[in-house]
Amino acid sequence: MKPKIYISDLGKHVGEEVTLKGWLFNKRSSGKVKFLILRDGSGYLQCVVFKGNVSEEVFNSCEELTQESSFEVTGKVKEEPRAVGGFELDAVDVKIISVCSEYPITPKEHGIEFLIDNRHLWLRSKKQHAILKIRHRIIKAIRDFFDERGFTLFDPPIITPNACEGTSTLFEFDYFDLGKAYLTQSGQLYAEAGAMAFGKVYTFGPTFRAEKSKTRRHLTEFWMVEPEMAFYDLDDDMDLAEEFLEYIVQTVLTNMKDELATLERDTSKLEKVLRPFPRISYDDAVKILHENNIEFAWGNDFGATDETTISNQFDRPVMVHRYPSEIKAFYMKRDPLNEKVALAVDVLAPEGYGEIIGGSQREDNLDFLIQRIQEHNLPQSFFEWYLDLRRFGSVPHAGFGLGLERTVSWICGIDHLREAIPFPRMIYRNTP
């Protein structure tokens, strides 16, 4: 097979005659010269078609090229500061592969509703392309981070028999003769089993929430990465979380400069995401709200505006720990120094992006755990295997979950989660 050449590789081919394939991003013509902007998924390239340099037939055929028509172009690569990307192709031949008729997304402004209806095409746009390239880099950074630190990737089931934490509304369906089953809302309980087997594991996959949340911060299907570590306490958990976030952000800053520029992201705010992050207790956070004249009663969970007020006090992610145990999940260990609070931590992203990490040290005492399950009115029979983890060599352990799309949104500086995933699923939309 002849080696394929992509626009991103053109620096290695200056002066050579190459053949490229792709789609027409835009076209300008001036009588005897035509400028075809080729898009091949790896970049953009201006192809110059002078009337004398190609056959008359080829020159005229360029008129048929409409936006997003696919074609093949052959020509000599040259450096050209006037062109986007710094290179240009002097075309000697153009072959049309498929003519596109009336591409819906024109190079003008469009409304969000129209764009999301055409998500399958919107993905070709520069901004969406940049967001999803950054998403890809974030995923790689996540995997590199854990792989380099001795974690084992541990895939939990998507189909579960019980409502894991007993709080969220889940997608329910019939599972053969076994009754109702649910789509997972978290792989965490299974990750705990993994941590007892491998020491340090992480799960990374889709999770589902059937709540009728109708905001720019919610999807019904989203991706979550959940590390779980044996012999970690809450402080160890927070140490890992801040190292993790720093690694992700700094990796993107180093490797995705062009994409961040396309998104017009103010990177000075991302450059500040360096350890250590501020760590404040829930009590301290409540004080901050009161100092800002916000009414808030101890024992409640923070709303979106509360989170923004708290995170605005800092220039990097803030870790809020030791929440009232009543508003947290049954498996979270209570603080031995204060039974009213759980050894939990939420990480709030800067710039109003809200909670991106939720974690805790887990309850490792069998009797306490059974008591919590009863207090939450959860069916203990579903949790016997989970209780076995405490019966057979229980150890202190901790973990957290990071919402991928919220992290992508924050780093990209976009205002809606739906742009952070190729095909978003929301309560009133499951197409395309």
Place this chain on the structure above:
RNA sequence: UCCGCGAUAGCUCAAUGGUAGAGCAUUCGGCUGUUAACCGAAGGGUUGCAAGUUCGAGUCUUGCUCGCGGAGCCA
């Protein structure tokens, strides 16, 4: 579930209760360096649906449908 906003050409939007318009896209013509190119021309409409008020409704009223974002819940 509650609160608020919206629906006009393929798209983005205009239009004091009085002839439904512009830009982009499409088609045709012009231009040898364009950068959302530009210049000229053409085609393109059951104004979300239903009823009401009025001499006259895109505009006012009521109901419905669909969508948007906020609350709650959460990542």
